Amino acid sequence: MKLQIKERIFTQLAQRAKVDSLLTHSSMKIGGRNYLIPQFLGFRCRELRQPNFNLQREQYLDRCLKAILNFKSGAFLDVGANMGQTLLKILSIDASRQYFGFEPNIECCFYLEQLIALNQIQNCIVLPVGLSNRTGVERLFTRQDKSVTASLVKDFRPDSFYSSSKYVDVAVGDSVLEKLDLAGIAVLKLDVEGGELECIEGLEQSICKYRPFIIFEVLQHYLAVGNTNLDESVIQFRERRLRKLEEHLDKHAYSKFQIEPDGKLVNVTKIQPGTNPDLSRINYLAVPHEEEKGFFRFLDKSLS
Template identity: 35%
Template structure:
């Protein structure tokens, strides 16, 4: 298929958006841009993007601060191929590692739920959804086993969007979270089965042990940011417009409130 590209503005900056074998990234979720801009203004250090997909967040970071160190992790090879080309086309000095993050280095099955090899709803959690249409073996890594220097010592923000695998990512990142104390921007989909509830409970336990504070991101149906509200617990809720969170180290929670 003929590959081509076009230009689109993200946060006031113009980027080349390649179309490769019919794949392209979409500029969406303006609420995320505003959240990231606020957080990156509060803390110096790298941006770690767990779940790059087609580079939606990658472009937001590049629009806010193109000189910020960016390290992304993505297990789906089709997405990695696109993200690498997106970086190249825009002359960015960003890094995408072709692997996911968990607390162990191994091969897992990435289950897909759409007839699309870059399916953003794909998950490494077995039977996370019932309508699996395909699966492929992908690499996941324990960050402590990465080559030295892959992850910077100073980290400002970690974004985690992994369709149910948040707990496994958090476990893998525990040493980094203790050392660097970054903000976390995490999607936690509403728990609807006992195993999902158990993972959410353990996720909250780890955050409490790390002395992190919980904030819910509220947005409207036009994807505009409304508020970032402190909460005591994630709770059991079903509103898909309220399943994104900021987890802030206690020492930075007051600055986020302000």
């Protein structure tokens, strides 16, 4: 998206959200510094009007993130940045780390821009685009005010799960990263609600070039929101995509590890989601084969 278009959209959003009517901002201490968390009246989405950031959530990821960022130099790429939940975690671990967030939901992207500007964070950039294996305009399916469940993959959940959709920009990841002229990538984090396959396919050249650690979610074959089972057709759809994703990781010589609730990494040859609401075992780490021994030696040493 051209810069002029991006600025025009943000200007329109600012007018719609009545930025000058900023109600208040809460203060959150992160990594020894107080950060201001903005709250806006004009957003329809409750999450954006009254953000509730909880750095204690998914604490089991913290050990993994700290180890990788201490082990490997390079930028942190947050694909599916949402409102900045992961950004705040990175600031608590390494505030000087270069951060790039990719978020197709323009309201979330606007909120992130305001969060960064309000705190004068210099090393973080947000792009209002979804990373995919194609460039164009796609539908983003959403559920009421739950922006965290928005997905570009229509059949990832039953049609009845979503209440609306909007058109957003997507682009081939490799073409986007080429413009950023990165010196290196330490971590590629995917939180894209079923769109992991398209992300990986669109980033194949970058994966070969930068060999990042890849953190990604594989949700259970179950609807935690609503506590209902998935139809067999939806499960089979997810399974086919998951097997293709694993094929790509194998092709690029990555080992897969499940991130356990206690932060431990368990090697898996085949990812097998459960059919229950447990969300504590849905995160995985893919490690380049050539980095595996060195990384685990470093991890063991850091814990001793």
